[in-house]
Amino acid sequence: MNLSEITNGLNDKQHQSVALDNTQNALILAGAGSGKTRVLTHRIAYLVTQKNIHTDSILAVTFTNKAAAEMRERLGTLLRRSIQSMWVGTFHGLAHRLLRTHYEKAGLTSGFQILDAQDQYRIVKRLMKENNIDESKFPVRKVQWFINQQKDEGIRAQDVDPGYNFFVKKSLEVFVLYEAHCRANDLIDFAELLVRSYELLKNNAELLEHYQTRFSHILVDEFQDTNTVQYKWIQQLFTGNNQVFCVGDDDQSIYGWRGAKIENITKLETDFAPIQTIRLEQNYRSTGHILSASNALIANNTNRMGKSLWTDAGDGDLIDVYEARTETDEADYVVRKIQKLIKDGGRASDCAILYRSNAQSRVFEEVLIKYNVPYIIYGGLRFFERGEIKDALGYLRLIENTADNVAFERIVNFPTRGIGNATLEKIREFARNEHTNLFQAAQQVSPTLPTRASNALKGFIALIEQMVDDSKHLDLSEKVAHLLSASGLMNHYANDKTDKAGSKKENLEELISAAKQYKHEEDSEMNEVVGFISLASLDSSGDGNAPAVDNVQLMTIHSAKGLEFPNVFLGGLEEDLFPSRQSKDEPHLMDEERRLCYVGMTRAMKRLTLSFAVKRFLHGQSLYAYPSRFLDEIPSEYINKVKAKFGATQVNYQEDDIYNQDIEPQANGQLAVGAGVRHAKFGYGSVLNFEGDGDSARIQIKFKTAGTKWLIASYANLEFV
C-alpha cells in the first residue's frame, strides 16, 4: 500500500495529522463532522504501512463499544490484513483484558466477576441495611454515586477526607464496607476495572515496563471524555520514547457528570510535551445554516479552547423550530414530517429523533406506531440489563463458578422454591463466619434447618449440581438452552401473566441465539463462558445485529454522539427539561447542557428540526414550560418558525386503515409491511415491521385488540389474510 492510498481525499489539515512524523506527539482538536474517525484510522494505517510499525505495538482506545467496533472494521478494510493482535477497545474493555491476563498480580482469582450498575446498587443497599444506615436519610443511589465519583478520581476509601459533611461521613462508612465486600468476593465494578488495572501497572514495575515498551503508539479517541483515572492510565504508559496521538473536541464534552475532565485536553499540552496541536475545522457533515446556528450557540460557553467550524457545502435549509401545544402534538408534527420525507423518496433510517432523556421516547414511540412508521429505539433498558436475562445469566454464572455469590443471591430463590429470607440469612452468616462462599455455606447449613427449608435448599443444591454435571459437554448455546429449561425459568416466564406480550420469553429465546452468535477469541485469557458473561456486562447494548429493515432511529443525544443523520429532529427544547432542571444552578453544568445541545444539532447533515411544547405531561403531571434558552441563543436568521394552527393536527385517521398511510409497503413474499394477519390468541392485526425471513423472521404486528408485539415466525403460526 502506498502513501497516496492513505492520504487520498484528505484535506490539508487531515493530511498533516495523518502523516505527522512518527516520533511526534499530537493533539488533534477535531470539530464535529471534521473527519475525526477518518484521521484516526488513517493515522494507524500510515504508521503500519509507511513506518513499519507492527500492529502489536499499537494501542487504540475509544470510549464506546460501538466506536471500537467501527474502528476495527474500518482498519480491517483499509489495511487488508489481520488486526487480531492489535489492542483496539474501550478503556473498560482493555482494562478488563489486563486484569484477566494478570489476575494474580492484581490480587484477584481467575473467577473474578464484573458488577454492573444494578449489581452494585443491590450490594450497596444490602450493606446499608445490614449496618442500619437509614436509607431515607442517605438514599442508596446517592451513596452509590458518591462511591463511584471517588473511584473515578482514583481515590480509595482510606484516602477520602470526610471533613465535617455528615453525608460524606456516612457514605464513607458504606464505601469502606463496600470495598471490603468486593475484595472478599472478587468483585470488580466498572470504575474498579480502571483503578485496579492502573494500580496493577503502578505496583509492578516489570509489567509496566513491558507494556510501555510494547506500545510504541498510543491513540486515544474522544479525549475530552477521559476521567482522572483514564488520564493517569494513559500517562503511565507514556515514557517519552513512545508517542501519543489524541483526538478530541472540548465542545463535545458531555460526560462531566460521569467524572470526565475537559481540562485533561489542556493538561496534555504540558504533561505530554512536546506535543503538536492541529485543529480540524472544516466540517463535511452539515449545511451552512445548521453549522452557523451551532457555532452561535456554543459561542455562549466560557473557557473554550476556541474553534470555529466552516463548510463549503452552501447554506442549505433553514432550521425549523416548531412550537407544539403538547408533547403529543410535538411527536405528531415530527412523525408526520418524517412520513412526508419518506413519501418524497427519503429513507426512514435517514431520520433520527433525539431527546435529552429516555422518558421522552415513549410519546414518539406511540405516535410512530399510530402512523405505522417503522422505528428502532436505542438505549433505554438494554438487552443484557433485562431482569429475565440477568436471571438466566445468574444460572450460567453459578454453573460456571459456584463461588459466584452475586449470582447465588440472584437466583437461589428464583423461580421461587421456598427458600426465604430467614434461610438465606443463616447461609450468609455461616459464609461470613467460615469465610466461604454462599453455595458451600448452603451445603453445610442445609442439614441443620427445619425440614421444609432444608428440603427446599437441598433441592436447589441438587439442581445446581445436576446442571453443572449435565452441561459439562454442551457448547455455550446448548448450555444456555439447557439451563433455561432445567432451572424452570423458561416455564416461569411462559406462564407469567404480567408478561402480556410474552416478550420476556422471547428475550430468553433471543439469549440462546445471542450465545450461538457469540464469537469467542481463540487466544483469549478467558474460556468461552466467562467471555460471554463478560461481554454481557461490558457491552450492554446486546443488539449487535443491525436492523434489517429501514427504521427511524430514536435515541438520547448522548448515544447519538459520533453519529450523523440527514434529518435530525431534536425535541423537548424547554427550560427544566433541556437544559435539565438539575443543571440550572451551576454554570459549569449549564455549559455542559449547551454542549449537549451543540452535539445534538451538529448530528444533522441536511435538515434540522427543533421543537418544544408549551405544555408537557411529565412525571405524572401536566406542566407549562418556557422555551429553552438555547433557542434564544440561535440567531433568528437561521430559523424558520413553525407554529401549530388550531386543529392542524386533527387528522382524519382510521386506526385500521393502513393503506391510507404514506408508507411504501416493504415486502418479502407473503410477509410485507401492511399485510393482514391472524394469530390464534391475539386475533387480527397488521404487520408493522419485520427482520429476517422464513421461520427465523421476527415480525412486529399491531393487533386490533392485543396491542403491538414482536413475534417469532416459527412460533407465532400466523395466518395471512
Added chain:
DNA sequence: GTTCTCTAAGTTTTT
C-alpha cells in the same frame, strides 16, 4: 413463605 394489593417515592445522561 408466597402472593396479592396498596401506598409512597422518585425520576438525566452510560462504560
Added chain:
DNA sequence: CTTAGAGAAC
C-alpha cells in the same frame, strides 16, 4: 407515570 416496598391474606 413508573417502580419498589410494606403489609395483609393465603
